[in-house]
Amino acid sequence: MIPAMPATSSTARKGSARQVSVSALRFGRLAAMGAVAALILFAGVWGSWGTAQHVMLAKGREAGTVRVTGCSGSTCAGPFTPVSAGARARARVELPESVAVRKGQTYDVVLKPGTSEAVRSGPAGILYAWVPLGGALLLASVVVAGGMRLTRVAWVLGLSGVGLLTAAFVAVQ
Structure with missing residues (x-):
């Protein structure tokens, strides 16, 4: 091979195979962490609904x-x-x-x-019933920030959880 010749196609294939594997791993991480975050949020809603249904659908x-x-x-x-x-x-x-x-x-x-x-019942009862969801929002924000690297979404989830927990604390006093 002459030094001035372009790289062979085997070198190009090795680089593209690596890109594909990195992309597949990145997608797998996003899918797994997205599923974990969705499961946490679902569990928060499920835990809250047992009490919230009686208060909200009175x-x-x-x-x-x-x-x-x-x-x-x-x-x-x-x-x-x-x-x-x-x-x-x-x-x-x-x-x-x-x-x-x-x-x-x-x-x-x-x-x-x-x-x-x-x-x-009333505002205090509604907010207190949704406290498990507030905790789930906080936990999901950590998963979204660390596992999915979506910091803005994580901040929205975390601040929503803190807001819900704070409002419930103030309302029941």
Whole structure:
């Protein structure tokens, strides 16, 4: 081979094969991390929906107020005073996961169908129900930033999570 001749086609093929493998690995990483981030967000929605459905879709459910008379462990209880049509008074209903619930205070609640379990309603109840999604947004932002290298999207996810958690904290106080 004469030194001034262009490179052979075998050298060109080696370079393009490397580019293809690097591109395939990059796509695989993006797909895997995208699937992990989507799974985290789905789990956050799934975890929130169990409580949020009762608060957000309250039409036809028993709504009223609970005056908290006592707390033990992770539940607080008190008498239920109905506000909605078709609701009946109850001597005792429970508020599980008693966050920012104080003895002697009255709270707006919605009863879960067929139980004596109450869920806080109104803006505080809605925001508190979506707290698991706020945590999922924060976790997904780390996956998106580190695994997918999409920093702007990660910032949006992270700040959304922080905003949701902060709003829930302020609302339940």
